[in-house]
Amino acid sequence: MSTVFGVPLPAILGQLTLGLVNGSFYALLSLGLAVIFGLLGIVNFAHGAFYMLGAFAAYIGLQAFGMNYWAALVLAPLAVALLGVVVELLFLRRLYRLDPIYGLLLTFGIALIAEGIMRDRFGASGKSYPVPHLLQGVFDLGFMVLPIYRAWVVAASLTVCAVTWFLIERTRLGATLRAATENPRLLQAFGINVPLLVTATYGAGVGLAALAGVLAAPVVQVSPLMGSSLVIVVFAVVVIGGMGSIIGAIVTGLLLGLIEGLTKVVYPEASNIVVFVIMALVLIWRPAGLFGGE
Amino acid sequence: MRGGQLVGLGLIVLALCAPLLGVYPVFLMKLLCYAMFACAFNLLLGYSKMLSFGHAAFFGSAAYVTGWLVTTRGCGPSLGILGGIAAAALLGFCVGAIAVRRRGIYFAMITLALAQLVYFVCLQAPFTGGENGLQSIPRGRLFGIVDLDRDANMYYFVFAVFVAIYLLIRRIVTSPFGHVLQAIRENEPRAVSLGIAVDRYKLLAFVLSAAISGLAGALKALSLGFATLSDVSQATSGEVILMTLLGGSGTFLGPVVGAGVVVTLQEYLSDRVGAWVPVIVGAIFVVCVTVFRRGIAGEIESRYAVRKAPR
Numbered sequence: 001m002s003t004v005f006g007v008p009l010p011a012i013l014g015q016l017t018l019g020l021v022n023g024s025f026y027a028l029l030s031l032g033l034a035v036i037f038g039l040l041g042i043v044n045f046a047h048g049a050f051y052m053l054g055a056f057a058a059y060i061g062l063q064a065f066g067m068n069y070w071a072a073l074v075l076a077p078l079a080v081a082l083l084g085v086v087v088e089l090l091f092l093r094r095l096y097r098l099d100p101i102y103g104l105l106l107t108f109g110i111a112l113i114a115e116g117i118m119r120d121r122f123g124a125s126g127k128s129y130p131v132p133h134l135l136q137g138v139f140d141l142g143f144m145v146l147p148i149y150r151a152w153v154v155a156a157s158l159t160v161c162a163v164t165w166f167l168i169e170r171t172r173l174g175a176t177l178r179a180a181t182e183n184p185r186l187l188q189a190f191g192i193n194v195p196l197l198v199t200a201t202y203g204a205g206v207g208l209a210a211l212a213g214v215l216a217a218p219v220v221q222v223s224p225l226m227g228s229s230l231v232i233v234v235f236a237v238v239v240i241g242g243m244g245s246i247i248g249a250i251v252t253g254l255l256l257g258l259i260e261g262l263t264k265v266v267y268p269e270a271s272n273i274v275v276f277v278i279m280a281l282v283l284i285w286r287p288a289g290l291f292g293g294e
Numbered sequence: 295m296r297g298g299q300l301v302g303l304g305l306i307v308l309a310l311c312a313p314l315l316g317v318y319p320v321f322l323m324k325l326l327c328y329a330m331f332a333c334a335f336n337l338l339l340g341y342s343k344m345l346s347f348g349h350a351a352f353f354g355s356a357a358y359v360t361g362w363l364v365t366t367r368g369c370g371p372s373l374g375i376l377g378g379i380a381a382a383a384l385l386g387f388c389v390g391a392i393a394v395r396r397r398g399i400y401f402a403m404i405t406l407a408l409a410q411l412v413y414f415v416c417l418q419a420p421f422t423g424g425e426n427g428l429q430s431i432p433r434g435r436l437f438g439i440v441d442l443d444r445d446a447n448m449y450y451f452v453f454a455v456f457v458a459i460y461l462l463i464r465r466i467v468t469s470p471f472g473h474v475l476q477a478i479r480e481n482e483p484r485a486v487s488l489g490i491a492v493d494r495y496k497l498l499a500f501v502l503s504a505a506i507s508g509l510a511g512a513l514k515a516l517s518l519g520f521a522t523l524s525d526v527s528q529a530t531s532g533e534v535i536l537m538t539l540l541g542g543s544g545t546f547l548g549p550v551v552g553a554g555v556v557v558t559l560q561e562y563l564s565d566r567v568g569a570w571v572p573v574i575v576g577a578i579f580v581v582c583v584t585v586f587r588r589g590i591a592g593e594i595e596s597r598y599a600v601r602k603a604p605r
Contacts, residue, residue, distance in 0.1 A: 043399050094584050100399045101345045102583050105539065108532060109579025116573035229410070232528070236407040239400060269418060276411035280392050283404065287395040 013144040019261015024157030027253030029234045032208035034249045039201045042103030048227025049111040050206045054213025055222045069132035077210040084206030118224035126221025161250045236279040248291030319445040323517035325557045326456045332537040332549030334506035340544035343479040345402045348409025354526030356382040356508030357515035361428040371434045375512040382508020390500030427522030539582045542589025
């Protein structure tokens with residue numbers, strides 16, 4: 001069996017695919033954060049909580065109604081997006097003229113509420129969600145075995161990222177969205193319902209987080225606290241990539257997932273801090289982040 | 295500010311008498327430590343508008359260092375506390391030097407991420423006791439004379455330090471240095487164009503705040519006798535923000551009031567509602583941010599100012 005630095009090659013490749021899976025989640029989550037921040041000027045601390053709620057929506061759907069994975073993939077993000085719309089209408093709406101730190105604090109409070117309620121209902125321990133029948137098993141590539149579900153997660157996330165990019169950069173809806181980011185008052189004067197656009201954008205960004213949660217449900221334990229440390233990693237990803245660019249968010253997310261996977265092979269003790277160390281180094285070297293300005 | 299002085303005097307008398315009135319002294323020490331922590335945090339949020347989302351890193355690491363020095367290195371309490379402060383200040387310098395390169399919302403995210411880094415280091419470092427933390431830290435004798443194992447002695451020691459720090463923070467805020475910080479808070483580009491080395495001032499404020507947070511953490515470790523992972527956790531960083539916000543950021547007494555309310559609430563609720571404590575904390579956050587942004591002390595101050603205005 002071939003080895004690299006004394007580690008068997010299949011083990012390295014296994015960790016790298018796991019890293020890529022995590023990277024896909026980082027990409028989806030930081031994409032949603034970037035979209036929300038672009039239009040609302042709010043850093044959504046509740047993003048990790050909405051990711052958790054997405055996973056729980058799938059889990060509850062399965063337990064209570066026998067809803068299968070494919071239905072959950074559509075319905076759970078929609079349900080969570082609806083919740084996001086309510087949060088936007090009730091709370092975030094009041095904060096748009098204020099310093100953005102209030103948005104961060106408010107969404108932090110909302111994350112605490114959501115996690116606390118789920119913890120009271122379901123306890124702190126993780127629940128397992130089965131891999132759907134169609135995606136069980138492995139691909140044997142000769143040099144490694146690749147679980148089908150992992151390949152699916154990466155492919156699905158990349159597709160969603162690409163579609164989102166296309167929607168924002170290449171369609172009329174996206175052009176309206178970018179115009180609203182640039183100058184909301186002027187756009188309103190053109191007869192576009194900007195508040196509606198803002199609400200829908202928050203819902204969509206939150207829905208992306210929930211989608212990541214459903215995708216993650218079969219590979220991680222579904223637990224009330226699954227999002228609270230993830231959101232900090234995603235913040236670091238966003239600081240490294242800069243929130244200005246959609247491509248930047250996606251590329252940085254994937255790259256950091258890979259680096260994290262590689263660290264697990266080379267020096268496992270550092271695997272949960274490597275993203276933060278990289279963030280510190282990037283800030284020392286290029287204070288504005290890799291992909292542009294404040 | 296006659297009214298303010300009167301309130302302050304009343305609070306001091308109350309604090310001096312509290313142990314005699316039968317209030318549990320360990321609870322009071324905890325309250326004072328968190329109040330000091332919140333005052334240190336307010337130096338950043340209230341007077342320089344820097345929202346640090348990782349202040350537990352300084353509070354908790356000082357608690358660990360003090361606990362380690364006192365328990366395994368045989369240091370006395372004063373040396374232990376100094377060690378804790380030094381560790382927090384050094385850490386504050388490293389975190390601050392990186393974080394002040396970005397502003398506003400990015401500053402918050404960077405401090406949060408770096409504090410998470412500190413959390414994981416504390417989880418894995420050999421001298422922190424991992425998941426269990428450091429337990430039964432001895433209080434020892436202050437300067438070799440005062441026996442701190444007696445709760446009353448320890449309480450008055452913590453209280454004396456608290457009053458000194460409170461006055462120090464007042465002095466810092468009203469000093470020329472404090473005025474520069476407030477100028478940066480009000481209009482940073484203008485401060486830059488006036489030739490103020492903004493980043494250096496911010497860094498100094500950050501290190502000061504980290505050092506005082508460290509002192510609070512060190513005293514907390516000695517008073518309660520333990521230092522655990524929850525001291526360096528994100529939840530503690532959130533709590534100190536809540537105390538400052540609820541009490542009123544940018545006021546002197548606000549953080550003390552906020553710490554009083556939050557610590558009392560936690561003490562009272564944790565037996566009764568258990569898992570709902572984070573929900574209640576989150577709800578207070580939401581209320582504070584949406585309708586109560588001035589906080590308790592800020593609200594009272596502005597009422598007072600309105601009544602005084604017509605004269």
